[in-house]
Amino acid sequence: MRLLPRWHKSDMILQGKTALVTGASRGIGKAIALRLAQGGANVAVVYAGNQEKAEQTCQEINATGVTAKAYCCNVADYDAVTGLVEQVIADFGGIDILVNNAGIVCDKLVLKMKPQDFDQVLDVNLKGAFHLIKQCYPHFMKKRSGRIINISSVVGLGGQAGQANYASAKAGLIGLTKSVAKELAGRGVTCNAIAPGYISTDMTGALDEKKREAITAQIPMKRPGAPEDVANAVAFLASDEASYITGEVLRVDGGLAM
Numbered sequence: 574m575r576l577l578p579r580w581h582k583s584d585m586i587l588q589g590k591t592a593l594v595t596g597a598s599r600g601i602g603k604a605i606a607l608r609l610a611q612g613g614a615n616v617a618v619v620y621a622g623n624q625e626k627a628e629q630t631c632q633e634i635n636a637t638g639v640t641a642k643a644y645c646c647n648v649a650d651y652d653a654v655t656g657l658v659e660q661v662i663a664d665f666g667g668i669d670i671l672v673n674n675a676g677i678v679c680d681k682l683v684l685k686m687k688p689q690d691f692d693q694v695l696d697v698n699l700k701g702a703f704h705l706i707k708q709c710y711p712h713f714m715k716k717r718s719g720r721i722i723n724i725s726s727v728v729g730l731g732g733q734a735g736q737a738n739y740a741s742a743k744a745g746l747i748g749l750t751k752s753v754a755k756e757l758a759g760r761g762v763t764c765n766a767i768a769p770g771y772i773s774t775d776m777t778g779a780l781d782e783k784k785r786e787a788i789t790a791q792i793p794m795k796r797p798g799a800p801e802d803v804a805n806a807v808a809f810l811a812s813d814e815a816s817y818i819t820g821e822v823l824r825v826d827g828g829l830a831m
């Protein structure tokens with residue numbers, strides 16, 4: 574018998590699983606959705622308003638032979654999230670992997686930051702993840718299995734001038750991750766965070782060229798990350814191979830926050 578290389582064996586490690594990925598219409602979330610599908614998972618593609626891009630993500634996933642469906646849901650709206658999770662469970666028969674990726678920025682110095690600017694970013698980036706976790710929690714407990722992966726940021730580890738709201742939300746996600754990890758560890762459910770550095774997406778594309786060059790110069794690997802770099806880490810944490818890893822914060826940043 575010929576032994577297959579390890580990556581062959583692990584290629585379809587998520588077969589039969591269902592993943593719910595928020596913010597999967599674009600950028601990092603889209604790469605995560607595609608990567609989980611490549612591992613064999615069916616995917617609920619959650620987006621805020623960009624239906625065309627969400628449907629495009631679904632088409633690309635469906636072409637690989639697994640099932641994807643798009644769901645419009647503002648993660649900041651608790652009632653909407655309640656309906657979303659019920660619907661995804663009804664459509665797919667359950668959820669195995671929850672990826673809280675949806676996020677926004679509203680960058681300003683604290684001097685100019687209005688309380689609404691602070692709330693808006695916290696509501697989507699932090700409370701949104703709480704809403705999803707709360708709704709999936711009893712489902713995962715009952716199944717005695719589940720994977721929760723929260724997309725934080727290196728900014729949540731080290732802070733960033735002009736991003737007090739965003740850094741607070743991303744640091745809060747780490748506290749949320751570790752608390753949920755402790756609550757659910759005995760139930761076979763893991764909860765981890767990923768802290769990406771500077772990744773090329775619409776979010777960072779909005780920065781001016783000078784700023785982008787300045788950030789890239791600080792990265793030991795001297796290049797921005799690709800959404801796929803984050804997606805590969807998510808696929809690992811979602812797999813059975815990561816079953817003894819919980820409460821971890823994994824930097825995917827080319828060494829930026831080392």
Ligand code: NAP
Binds near residue numbers: 597646647649726768
């Ligand atoms: P992006 O390109 O701006 O995409 C944001 C995604 O979030 C879109 O799919 C958007 O949906 C969705 N979204 C926004 N508000 C939402 C809401 N209220 N409810 C549901 N979905 C919502 O962002 P990205 O760069 O891929 O970032 C993805 C995640 O990684 C974010 O949490 C971000 O903070 C984090 N991150 C990014 C970087 C980076 O360098 N890019 C670094 C560290 C961490 P629509 O398309 O429908 O608007």
